[in-house]
Amino acid sequence: MTLTASRPVTSPRRTSSRPRRTGRRWPLTVLLGLVSVLKVSPFAEMLVLALSPPRKPTVPRQWPETLTLDNITQTLGADGFLGWTLNSFIYAAVSVVIILLTASMAGYAFAKKRFPGRDALMWAFLATVMVPFQAMLIPLFVLVSGLDGVDTFWGMIVPTLANSQAVFLMRQFIRDLPDELFEAAKVDGASEWRIYLQIVVPLTKPILATLGVFVFLWHWNDFLWPLVVGQSGEMQTLTVGLTTLKSADHPMALVMASAAISVVPCLLVFALLQRYLVNSIAMTGLK
Known part of the structure; x- marks a missing residue:
């Protein structure tokens, strides 16, 4: 009488759905990123102008060479x-x-x-x-x-x-x-x-x-x-x-x-x- 060892039953491997989900989400991520930039850009420009020395507006807008807190202190006073x-x-x-x-x-x-x-x-x-x-x-x-x-x-x-x-x-x-x-x-x-x-x-x-x-x-x-x-x-x-x-x-x-x-x-x-x-x-x- 011979005994044969039975192979352990292995469950099939589950394929991860993360890459597929990530692929589906990247358009939404890009869209949310663009909306975030549109929302934040006015506040960023406001802060830059608030910290800039007084000057005449130029077109196109130029980044100030120096930043100062004089406008903040002058406004508070x-x-x-x-x-x-x-x-x-x-x-x-x-x-x-x-x-x-x-x-x-x-x-x-x-x-x-x-x-x-x-x-x-x-x-x-x-x-x-x-x-x-x-x-x-x-x-x-x-x-x-x-x-x-x-x-x-x-x-x-x-x-x-x-x-x-x-x-x-x-x-x-x-x-x-x-x-x-x-x-x-x-x-x-x-x-x-x-x-x-x-x-x-x-x-x-x-x-x-x-x-x-x-x-x-x-x-x-x-x-x-x-x-x-x-x-x-x-x-x-x-x-x-x-x-x-x-x-x-x-x-x-x-x-x-x-x-x-x-x-x-x-x-x-x-x-x-x-x-x-x-x-x-x-x-x-x-x-």
């Missing part, structure tokens, strides 16, 4: 610049705090509470997105002017607080939270304020950070409403003040230096909240 920056910060920061507070409360009510007309009220509130702000500009100004809100911070801030997009995003995020958490909290005797502060707020930090970034950027870069309401020089924001620099007899290097400084707060806010932004995108993908 200009009359009104720090005041414009402070006004913009107050306008953006106060708006962010109030919008996040009201939007999270309204989103929690629309997502987890049942009351007559809830869905109809939500869709009616969301329908205001289709009305452009320019169409409401004159009625808002007449209302604010009648309440003596011109040249005041509250007249600049309050009309921009009703943000239907923020309420809708908070509603969609809170609606996906498990109902068992809220039911268990109610069984333990937690009040609505305690549920909001200890359950809703901690679990919605990613979306709150995302909304905070977008609301801050929108208010920081807002031009039309601060221009209409802040009619005096003391109430001008940074975006409105930059137009006065451009229209006055100022070298282009100083204007670009002012624009470069105005971008710094936006970059700082994005850098500080980047972790929450990534978490928000990741959680959205998982859902």
Whole structure:
């Protein structure tokens, strides 16, 4: 009796699909690279002009022989610049705090509470997105002017607080939270304020950070409403003040230096909240 050793069964080799996937992705990579260059090139030119010594513009544009910080220091010491920056910060920061507070409360009510007309009220509130702000500009100004809100911070801030997009995003995020958490909290005797502060707020930090970034950027870069309401020089924001620099007899290097400084707060806010932004995108993908 002879024994024959059987060959071990080997699984067929799997061909790697990475080269094929890489081959399919290179057009997208090239396209994204071109778009990135188009997006970054204006900022790069702004920085170059901000760090260049004052000179007459030439065609074609020439690279400066030396770079200097004189434009930055001169801009920071200009009359009104720090005041414009402070006004913009107050306008953006106060708006962010109030919008996040009201939007999270309204989103929690629309997502987890049942009351007559809830869905109809939500869709009616969301329908205001289709009305452009320019169409409401004159009625808002007449209302604010009648309440003596011109040249005041509250007249600049309050009309921009009703943000239907923020309420809708908070509603969609809170609606996906498990109902068992809220039911268990109610069984333990937690009040609505305690549920909001200890359950809703901690679990919605990613979306709150995302909304905070977008609301801050929108208010920081807002031009039309601060221009209409802040009619005096003391109430001008940074975006409105930059137009006065451009229209006055100022070298282009100083204007670009002012624009470069105005971008710094936006970059700082994005850098500080980047972790929450990534978490928000990741959680959205998982859902």
